[in-house]
Amino acid sequence: YQRDVVRWAVKLGRAAIFEDCGMGKTLQQLEWSRIILSKTGGSALILAPLAVSSQTAREACKLNLPVTICKTSDDVRPGVNITNYEKLHHFSPDQFNAIVLDESSILKSFSGKVRQEIQSFAERIYYRLACTATPAPNDIMEIGTHSEFLGQMRRVEMLSEYFVHDGGDTQKWRIKGHAEEAFWAWMASWCVAMRKPSDLGYSDDGFILPELTINHRLVDSPPPEGYLFSIEAQSLDERRSARRASMANRVMAAADIANSSTDSVLIWCDLNDESHALAKAIDDSVEITGSDDPDKKEQALFQFASGKIKALVSKPSICGFGMNFQNCNRMIFVGLSDSYEQLYQAIRRCWRFGQKKPVTAHIITSEAESAVVANIERKERQAEMMFDSLVRHISVYSKTREIPKKEYKPEIRMILPTWIGGQAA
Numbered sequence: 001y002q003r004d005v006v007r008w009a010v011k012l013g014r015a016a017i018f019e020d021c022g023m024g025k026t027l028q029q030l031e032w033s034r035i036i037l038s039k040t041g042g043s044a045l046i047l048a049p050l051a052v053s054s055q056t057a058r059e060a061c062k063l064n065l066p067v068t069i070c071k072t073s074d075d076v077r078p079g080v081n082i083t084n085y086e087k088l089h090h091f092s093p094d095q096f097n098a099i100v101l102d103e104s105s106i107l108k109s110f111s112g113k114v115r116q117e118i119q120s121f122a123e124r125i126y127y128r129l130a131c132t133a134t135p136a137p138n139d140i141m142e143i144g145t146h147s148e149f150l151g152q153m154r155r156v157e158m159l160s161e162y163f164v165h166d167g168g169d170t171q172k173w174r175i176k177g178h179a180e181e182a183f184w185a186w187m188a189s190w191c192v193a194m195r196k197p198s199d200l201g202y203s204d205d206g207f208i209l210p211e212l213t214i215n216h217r218l219v220d221s222p223p224p225e226g227y228l229f230s231i232e233a234q235s236l237d238e239r240r241s242a243r244r245a246s247m248a249n250r251v252m253a254a255a256d257i258a259n260s261s262t263d264s265v266l267i268w269c270d271l272n273d274e275s276h277a278l279a280k281a282i283d284d285s286v287e288i289t290g291s292d293d294p295d296k297k298e299q300a301l302f303q304f305a306s307g308k309i310k311a312l313v314s315k316p317s318i319c320g321f322g323m324n325f326q327n328c329n330r331m332i333f334v335g336l337s338d339s340y341e342q343l344y345q346a347i348r349r350c351w352r353f354g355q356k357k358p359v360t361a362h363i364i365t366s367e368a369e370s371a372v373v374a375n376i377e378r379k380e381r382q383a384e385m386m387f388d389s390l391v392r393h394i395s396v397y398s399k400t401r402e403i404p405k406k407e408y409k410p411e412i413r414m415i416l417p418t419w420i421g422g423q424a425a
Contacts, residue, residue, distance in 0.1 A: 001194070001197045001200060001202040002023075002024050002027060002028050005017060005019075005028055005192055006028050006031050006035070008192065009028075009032050009129060009192075010032055010035050010036060012190065013036075013127050013128075014126075014127065014128045014129070014150040014151055014152070014190065015128075015129055015130075015150070015190055015191065015192070016104070016129070016131070016132075016146050016150060016190060016192070017029070017129070017130070017131045017132075017191070017192055018132060018133070018191055018192065018194070018390070019131075019133060019192075019193075019194050020133050020194070020195045020196065020348075020352075020353070021133045021348040021349075021353065022207075022324075022348075022352035022353025022354050023194070023196075023197075023207070023353060025102070025131040025132075026055075026059045026102070027059060027062065027063065028131070029046065029102060029129055029131050030046075030056070030059065030060050030063055030067070032100070033046065033080045033098055034063065034065055034080065036097070036098045036127050037080070037097065037098065040097045040098070040127070041097070042078065042096065042097035043076055043077070043079060043080075043081055043095060043096050043097065043098075044080050044081065044096060044097065044098035044099065044127075045076075045081050045082070045083065045091065045096045045098070045099050045100070046067075046080065046081070046082040046099075046100040047082075047083065047084070047085050047088060047099070047101050047102060047118070048082055048084060048085070048103065048322060049084065049085065049102070049103050049106055049321040049322035049323075050084055050086070050294060050298065050301075050318070050322075051297060051301040051319075051322070051323060052084075052321075052322035052323065053069045053082045053083065053084060054069065054298065054302070055322070055323065055324065056082055057082065060080070065079075065080060066079055066080070067079075067081070068080070068081045068082070069081075069082055069083070070082065070083045070087075070091075071083065071087060071090065072087070072090040072091070073090055073091045073092060073095060076095050085106065085114075085118070088117060088118060088121060091121075093122070093123075093124040093125050094124065097125065097126070098125065098126075098127035098128070098129070099122050099125045099127070099128050099129075100128075100129045100130075101129070101130045101131065101132075101149065102131055103131070103133075103321045103322045104130040104146060104149070105133070105142065105321075105345075106132075106322075115145070118149070119148060123151070128149065128150050128151070130146050130149055133345070133348065141155065141173075143158070143187070144156075144158045144159065147190070150190055152186075152189075153186075159173060161179070161183075162175055162176060162179045162182065162183040162186075163175055163179075184389070184393030185393075187393075187394060188394045192394065193387070193391050193394045194391060194395075195387065195391060199391045199395055200395055201395075206353070207353050209351060209352075209353065210351075210355055210356065210357060210358045210359060211358040212347070212351050212358070212360075212361070213358065213359070213360045213361070214360075214361045214363060215360065215361070215362045215363070216363050216373075217362060217365075218366065218367055219246055219249040219250055219252075219253050219364060219365070219366050220246070220249055220367075221245055221246040221249070221366030221367055221368040242366060242369055243270070243271065243335055243366075243369060244271070244273070246335075246366035246368065246369070247271070247274055247277065248277075249366070250274070250334050250335055250364045250365070251274065251277045251278055251281055251334060252281070253364050254267060254278060254281075254282070254332045254334045254362075254364055255278070255281035255282050257362055258282045258283075258285070258311050258332060259282060259283050261330060263328070263329070263330055264304070264309075264311070264312075264325075264327055264328040264329075264330065265282075265310065265311045265312075265330050265331070265332060266311075266312050266325060266328050266330070266332070266349065266350060267282065267285070267311060267312065267313045267314075267331070267332045267334065268315065268316055268320070268331065268332065268333045268334065269313065269314075269315060269333075269335065270315060270316075270335055270337045271335075272289065274334055274335070275287055275289060275313055275314070275315065278334060279313050282311050282313065283310075283311070284309070284310040284311055285309075285310070285311035285312070285313050286300050286303070286304070286309050286311070286312055286313070287313045288300050288301070288312065288313070288314040288318060288319055289318070290315070290317075290318055300312070301319060301323055304325065304327075304328075305323065305324065305325055305327060306327070307327050316337075316339075316342035316343070316345060316346040317342060319349075320342055320345045320346040321345055323349055324349070324354070325350050326352065326354045326355045326356070328349075328350050329350055329355065329357040329358065329359045329360065330350075330359070330360050330362075331346070331347065331349075331350055331359070331360070331361045331362070332361075332362045332364065333346070333361065333362065333363045333364065334364055335364065335365055335369065336363065336365060336369070336372050336373060336376055337372070338375050340376050340379035340380055340383060343376060344380075344383070347359075347361055
């Protein structure tokens with residue numbers, strides 16, 4: 001399936017590969033870059049999350065393909081080059097004939113300014129490839145971001161063509177009833193989507209994941225001022241207050257789990273104070289923060305992946321994309337944010353194809369944070385429905401990779417104005 005997907009993406013020139021974690025997107029994007037450059041010459045640029053550059057370079061050895069890890073434009077060499085998203089401003093699009101976005105859904109984590117910078121950079125490069133496991137887990141707008149990057153259709157055009165506002169909420173869109181088939185057919189013309197090889201008719205041999213167990217643990221939360229009992233936090237400010245109020249109890253519960261384990265443990269948090277407290281409470285742990293030097297972050301990530309660090313503490317927004325941690329089968333989430341994508345990606349660092357052991361994820365929240373949990377569960381259901389539709393429809397249209405064309409049968413003769421001829425056409 002990897003060979004067939006690469007052939008299709010090369011033929012198309014601008015494509016998206018939406019495959020689940022562990023299905024070999026790195027090898028496919030490397031081979032795509034190699035083939036494109038064999039025809040065009042010049043250089044290709046792969047943009048990747050932090051610490052993924054070295055991981056990609058190691059994967060390239062399987063293809064006997066040299067890859068240059070770059071920090072600035074001075075490091076660029078003919079062939080395949082790779083750098084982190086954060087370093088893009090050090091490069092010029094005129095240096096490259098092809099560009100690849102690795103873990104392209106990470107664009108959602110960047111500000112609008114950074115996304116626009118990437119979009120403007122890519123517009124001057126003809127050959128483009130986007131690779132991610134979660135193109136739009138619960139937000140159809142993410143499809144528009146990818147379409148825009150690939151030069152298929154601007155997001156506003158996509159919304160106008162295929163979507164309508166859902167009721168009075170201008171932030172919610174749904175596919176127009178009569179446009180549903182046309183929308184999926186259009187997507188199938190520029191992307192491939194699969195959670196496992198059998199989605200597109202291939203064998204699943206070697207791609208059956210071990211069991212995933214999610215343990216939810218509730219801790220006590222002090223009631224807000226003026227109340228006798230803890231209440232469910234609803235607004236954003238209330239949720240933040242509830243999270244801070246229960247922080248000590250959640251950190252203590254996470255430390256109990258981590259310190260009782262002799263295996264590697266990956267601890268995810270969302271607040272700086274949580275991160276610092278966890279690093280102090282958990283034995284043999286290393287903390288990675290956003291302010292750390294990139295080289296320090298990369299070193300810590302590789303040490304954890306190689307088993308030299310027992311416990312790693314960080315945020316999904318920092319370390320939740322791109323890295324492979326099949327050496328670890330135990331995770332702890334010290335609370336949840338409202339981002340289902342971050343939860344999904346964080347779990348998939350360990351629970352991915354190539355993992356040999358059953359995986360356990362502990363999610364620790366307080367009673368006051370039940371609204372956040374309910375929101376995540378809603379987004380999870382929405383994500384599953386979305387990707388089910390994506391895979392089902394694309395598997396149908398992928399047989400020919402052609403968009404069904406409606407025959408145009410004009411029934412009224414066009415009358416041209418006299419100033420341009422005045423004759424019927």
